[in-house]
Amino acid sequence: xxxxxxxxxxxxxxSETLSLTCAVHGGSxxxxxxxxxxxxxxxxxxxxxxxxxxxxxxxNPSLESRVSITVDASxxxxxxxxxxxxxxxxxxxxxxxxxxxxxxxxxxxxxWGQGILVTVSS
Amino acid sequence: EIVLTQSPGTLxxxxxxxxxLSCRASQSVDSSYVAWYQQHPGQAPRLLIYGASNRATxxxxxxxxxxxxxxxTLTISRLEPEDFAVYFCQQYGGGSPRRTFxxxxxxxxx
Numbered sequence: 549x550x551x552x553x554x555x556x557x558x559x560x561x562x563s564e565t566l567s568l569t570c571a572v573h574g575g576s577x578x579x580x581x582x583x584x585x586x587x588x589x590x591x592x593x594x595x596x597x598x599x600x601x602x603x604x605x606x607x608n609p610s611l612e613s614r615v616s617i618t619v620d621a622s623x624x625x626x627x628x629x630x631x632x633x634x635x636x637x638x639x640x641x642x643x644x645x646x647x648x649x650x651x652x653x654x655x656x657x658x659x660w661g662q663g664i665l666v667t668v669s670s
Numbered sequence: 671e672i673v674l675t676q677s678p679g680t681l682x683x684x685x686x687x688x689x690x691l692s693c694r695a696s697q698s699v700d701s702s703y704v705a706w707y708q709q710h711p712g713q714a715p716r717l718l719i720y721g722a723s724n725r726a727t728x729x730x731x732x733x734x735x736x737x738x739x740x741x742x743t744l745t746i747s748r749l750e751p752e753d754f755a756v757y758f759c760q761q762y763g764g765g766s767p768r769r770t771f772x773x774x775x776x777x778x779x780x
Binding site for chain 2: 583592593594595598606608609610642647649652653654655656657658659660661662663
């Protein structure tokens with residue numbers, strides 16, 4: 549049974565840093581890659597970025613200057629930091645597991661965390 | 671950026687009816703990396719279909735996916751009460767950013 553459990557601060561002021569962590573329970577941490585997605589009413593589902601277990605990362609160009617995804621493989625955890633938040637960063641943030649390609653497809657997100665609402669407000 | 675446009679925005683149907691949801695990409699995408707997700711209010715998305723046509727583990731047979739190139743379809747053969755939700759398509763690999771989602775189709779009870 550795979551579960552992704554996420555936590556972090558839910559209320560931030562503009563210019564502060566968003567910090568979330570996702571713990572992976574069950575399954576192989578190294579056989580998948582790890583993704584952050586956010587969802588806001590105005591922009592729908594937005595890919596933030598992703599990392600391998602060895603912290604090889606890719607980010608959405610629209611956020612790349614402010615985002616960092618790190619890995620603690622010893623704890624099967626990965627984290628998101630988003631600097632200098634603004635009101636437009638208000639969203640529900642999800643962590644998810646990404647599947648490497650195989651004969652049937654790939655890059656789908658087969659398990660998701662429960663989501664955390666992060667509100668940016670002065 | 672590859673834009674995914676889903677239609678219709680809202681689909682009003684009765685239980686037992688057939689639902690056909692469309693996802694059109696702004697350019698051709700690799701069908702191997704097209705997925706569909708279901709989301710109920712207050713919950714995380716749930717993977718339904720990957721590789722355009724493969725059902726994820728535990729997904730009922732009434733859900734099917736098809737398509738290639740820039741046009742993809744999710745079909746629910748006979749709607750059950752728990753199928754009323756929002757559905758998103760997603761592609762990976764084409765363009766920048768490398769993963770994009772459609773804006774969603776809401777399937778509501780008529």
